[in-house]
Amino acid sequence: MAWARKLLRVDLTKGTCTSEPLNMDWAQRYLGQRGLATKYLTEEIDPKVDPLSPDNKLIMTTGPLTGTCASTAGRYSVVTKGALTGAIACSNSGGFFGNEMKNAGWDMIIFEGKSAKPVYLFVQDDKAELLDAGEFWGTSVWDTEENIKKKHQDPMIRVASIGVSGEKGVKFACVVNDMHRAAGRSGVGTVMGSKNLKAVAIRGTLGVKVKDIGAFMTATANGKAILAENAVTGQGLPTYGTQVLMNVINEVGALPTRNHRDVQFEGAGDISAEKMHEKRASDGKSNLITNGACFGCTIACGRISQIERTHYTVVDRPQYQKASGGLEYEAAWALGAATGVDDIDALTFANFICNEQGYDPITFGATVGAAMELFETGAITTKETGGIELKFGNTKALTELAEQTGRGEGFGAEIGLGSKRLCEKYGHPEMSMSVKGQEFPAYDSRGIQGMGLAYATSNRGACHLRGYTVASEILGIPEKTDPLATEGKAGLVKAFQDATAAFDSAGLCIFTSFAWTLEDVAPQLDSACEGEWSVEKLLEVGERIWNLERQFNLAAGFTGKDDNLPARLLKDAAKSGPAEGKVNGLGEMLPEYYQLRGWTTEGVPSNQTVERLGL
Amino acid sequence: MNTGKRLMQKSLHIDPGKCTGCLQCEMACSLDNEGAFNPAKSRIKVFDFHAEGRFVPYTCTQCAEAWCMKACPVDAISVDTLTGAKVVSDALCVGCKVCTIACPFGTINYNQTTGKVLKCDLCGGDPECAKACPTSAITFIDADWTGLERMRDWASKTDSGTRAEA
Numbered sequence: 001m002a003w004a005r006k007l008l009r010v011d012l013t014k015g016t017c018t019s020e021p022l023n024m025d026w027a028q029r030y031l032g033q034r035g036l037a038t039k040y041l042t043e044e045i046d047p048k049v050d051p052l053s054p055d056n057k058l059i060m061t062t063g064p065l066t067g068t069c070a071s072t073a074g075r076y077s078v079v080t081k082g083a084l085t086g087a088i089a090c091s092n093s094g095g096f097f098g099n100e101m102k103n104a105g106w107d108m109i110i111f112e113g114k115s116a117k118p119v120y121l122f123v124q125d126d127k128a129e130l131l132d133a134g135e136f137w138g139t140s141v142w143d144t145e146e147n148i149k150k151k152h153q154d155p156m157i158r159v160a161s162i163g164v165s166g167e168k169g170v171k172f173a174c175v176v177n178d179m180h181r182a183a184g185r186s187g188v189g190t191v192m193g194s195k196n197l198k199a200v201a202i203r204g205t206l207g208v209k210v211k212d213i214g215a216f217m218t219a220t221a222n223g224k225a226i227l228a229e230n231a232v233t234g235q236g237l238p239t240y241g242t243q244v245l246m247n248v249i250n251e252v253g254a255l256p257t258r259n260h261r262d263v264q265f266e267g268a269g270d271i272s273a274e275k276m277h278e279k280r281a282s283d284g285k286s287n288l289i290t291n292g293a294c295f296g297c298t299i300a301c302g303r304i305s306q307i308e309r310t311h312y313t314v315v316d317r318p319q320y321q322k323a324s325g326g327l328e329y330e331a332a333w334a335l336g337a338a339t340g341v342d343d344i345d346a347l348t349f350a351n352f353i354c355n356e357q358g359y360d361p362i363t364f365g366a367t368v369g370a371a372m373e374l375f376e377t378g379a380i381t382t383k384e385t386g387g388i389e390l391k392f393g394n395t396k397a398l399t400e401l402a403e404q405t406g407r408g409e410g411f412g413a414e415i416g417l418g419s420k421r422l423c424e425k426y427g428h429p430e431m432s433m434s435v436k437g438q439e440f441p442a443y444d445s446r447g448i449q450g451m452g453l454a455y456a457t458s459n460r461g462a463c464h465l466r467g468y469t470v471a472s473e474i475l476g477i478p479e480k481t482d483p484l485a486t487e488g489k490a491g492l493v494k495a496f497q498d499a500t501a502a503f504d505s506a507g508l509c510i511f512t513s514f515a516w517t518l519e520d521v522a523p524q525l526d527s528a529c530e531g532e533w534s535v536e537k538l539l540e541v542g543e544r545i546w547n548l549e550r551q552f553n554l555a556a557g558f559t560g561k562d563d564n565l566p567a568r569l570l571k572d573a574a575k576s577g578p579a580e581g582k583v584n585g586l587g588e589m590l591p592e593y594y595q596l597r598g599w600t601t602e603g604v605p606s607n608q609t610v611e612r613l614g615l
Numbered sequence: 616m617n618t619g620k621r622l623m624q625k626s627l628h629i630d631p632g633k634c635t636g637c638l639q640c641e642m643a644c645s646l647d648n649e650g651a652f653n654p655a656k657s658r659i660k661v662f663d664f665h666a667e668g669r670f671v672p673y674t675c676t677q678c679a680e681a682w683c684m685k686a687c688p689v690d691a692i693s694v695d696t697l698t699g700a701k702v703v704s705d706a707l708c709v710g711c712k713v714c715t716i717a718c719p720f721g722t723i724n725y726n727q728t729t730g731k732v733l734k735c736d737l738c739g740g741d742p743e744c745a746k747a748c749p750t751s752a753i754t755f756i757d758a759d760w761t762g763l764e765r766m767r768d769w770a771s772k773t774d775s776g777t778r779a780e781a
Contacts, residue, residue: 067652068642069642099654103654204655205728208651209651224749289667290670292636292670293635293637294637295637295638297635300750304668305668322665323667323668324665324666
């Protein structure tokens with residue numbers, strides 16, 4: 001019930017697909033998706049393994065609620081050792097792929113080894129086979145998805161694939177499903193590419209059942225009502241998407257701008273949600289066509305956008321004149337504020353390319369921002385960039401590099417290293433705005449102090465989705481805290497991290513947590529899944545997952561010293577806005593955080609903690 | 616057909632402009648009919664016209680003179696007199712698929728698991744898809760006035776200049 005109780009193991013070296021029962025003892029302790037797949041991964045691989053070697057494994061995994069009618073319950077994650085970071089990677093995606101996997105009767109698919117030639121996995125319910133992907137290799141995510149459906153004469157197949165960037169080893173390649181939903185961060189698509197695995201195509205017709213359908217329908221209806229009535233999930237997100245944040249975060253002085261040299265962007269309004277709604281003078285249409293939902297989602301924050309047909313990026317290129325996945329806040333920030341570019345259609349185009357060729361717009365935009373700083377300081381010149389005048393605000397440089405990175409060519413191949421490797425290569429490691437090799441998302445921790453600690457301690461490198469204290473510090477969810485204060489943030493970060501790990505393991509979208517607490521999630525899980533699922537148990541599961549990820553990273557070679565921020569955020573004060581004069585007070589928060597976690601002063605889980613959590 | 620003595624007949628009414636493509640309708644339909652969340656077995660389908668940014672739910676409109684019913688060689692499709700729905704009797708259906716050829720809209724389809732055809736039966740008068748739709752893109756309303764809301768919208772935009780001048 002809820003779980004399909006079955007996993008598919010695909011040995012790419014041998015070319016075999018075998019079914020195994022899901023370890024239900026582990027499911028009771030790690031729930032599903034992020035937690036359960038991390039348990040499998042940490043049991044099965046050497047933490048020191050090269051992420052791109054055949055000895056790394058890649059797991060596609062659903063949660064117990066995936067495929068049910070609980071709101072947002074269509075999620076799946078890709079869990080592996082990240083190509084960008086060398087840390088545990090877990091990238092979560094919506095769309096319709098996760099529910100298809102569950103409907104085919106699989107909780108997870110474990111890929112191991114490496115295929116001698118490009119292949120794709122084709123799954124029809126309990127039948128699974130590896131097929132030759134020669135005809136799809138070298139083609140985009142968009143073409144691969146369309147052509148697999150054509151080849152099998154089944155438009156209802158769901159596909160998750162990598163683009164050319166993932167084949168070419170761009171370090172931050174994604175796995176993209178349903179044209180524009182992505183398991184986006186940490187280079188999970190790069191790992192997939194290293195295995196010569198082009199795509200996973202699934203058709204599932206078996207259905208998903210739950211333990212107590214009566215109680216489940218009541219619990220999920222209550223959950224949906226809460227989402228509908230909440231201002232963020234009921235109005236803000238469907239109307240404006242996550243882009244509702246652009247002007248808000250700019251006003252509080254926490255919008256990292258031009259590689260974090262500034263904290264406010266003068267062009268924020270031009271790349272905001274409001275701008276996407278604005279009707280253009282030329283054709284009377286707006287960038288935003290409609291909002292769209294992932295499977296089962298009653299929030300529907302997704303953006304479907306269309307670029308003005310006369311815009312330089314799409315003239316004579318009809319494939320980009322169609323509507324497709326538009327700008328979310330993180331992408332708009334990275335492609336825009338981080339590079340100083342304020343042309344909404346150029347950002348939309350770059351975002352289309354990220355989707356089409358399958359790479360992470362956050363790391364891409366942030367890396368272009370870092371490269372612009374390298375260029376402006378003279379560390380690189382047009383000789384390195386292949387003639388591109390890589391100055392902040394150069395719109396055409398951004399879109400040209402988006403295309404080059406998608407193909408893994410020219411200076412785009414260097415952008416494809418990510419900012420840490422790029423800045424080290426050119427002698428300026430301090431210019432990489434990253435933690436554990438992964439670039440920051442769209443919140444400057446000088447203006448939102450708790451996020452500094454959340455970034456520094458995130459198990460997958462800098463990330464907003466591991467502990468989104470922005471909710472409390474800016475939006476007042478569940479209660480307002482002062483974004484400029486460090487007091488109390490250690491506890492806040494820990495609470496967000498543990499709860500998030502539980503949400504991510506259930507099959508739900510973390511955006512529900514704008515309105516739901518674990519009090520709202522527990523009855524949905526409890527009525528769907530075997531066992532008893534209380535808030536207390538979920539918090540314990542969340543904390544157990546966090547510590548398991550931490551142990552993996554420590555064994556991989558990370559230490560407490562990696563729980564750090566770039567000097568720019570710790571020494572260079574914010575130049576404007578409410579946080580003017582502030583740096584991030586990480587040093588004031590980290591020791592207390594270690595203590596609350598039950599870790600040593602070196603950041604290692606104590607024996608007592610390991611025992612308490614049964615690790 | 617004399618419908619005058621019946622209770623008010625209702626129709627499923629679909630407003631694609633409100634649809635977000637979430638598939639809650641497909642899950643509700645399959646749960647009611649198959650006992651599991653299984654969009655592959657739903658009688659209502661949501662189509663994603665990706666390049667246009669449009670989502671369109673589509674299902675049987677319960678034609679008054681139903682092609683499927685007329686085409687069925689074994690009279691397995693009958694009218695539910697309470698709802699007006701055209702209902703397939705699994706006991707009578709022989710799986711010949713002639714109805715799937717006859718239906719101009721494609722809304723009756725073969726199910727290879729059961730060897731019978733599937734179509735919307737309005738859930739006996741309380742359609743689950745309409746209840747599950749979070750945006751009211753699918754509603755179950757007076758069959759005679761499915762256009763009322765759209766008429767009202769346009770009416771509100773109608774110019775009142777002539778009256779002001781009078």
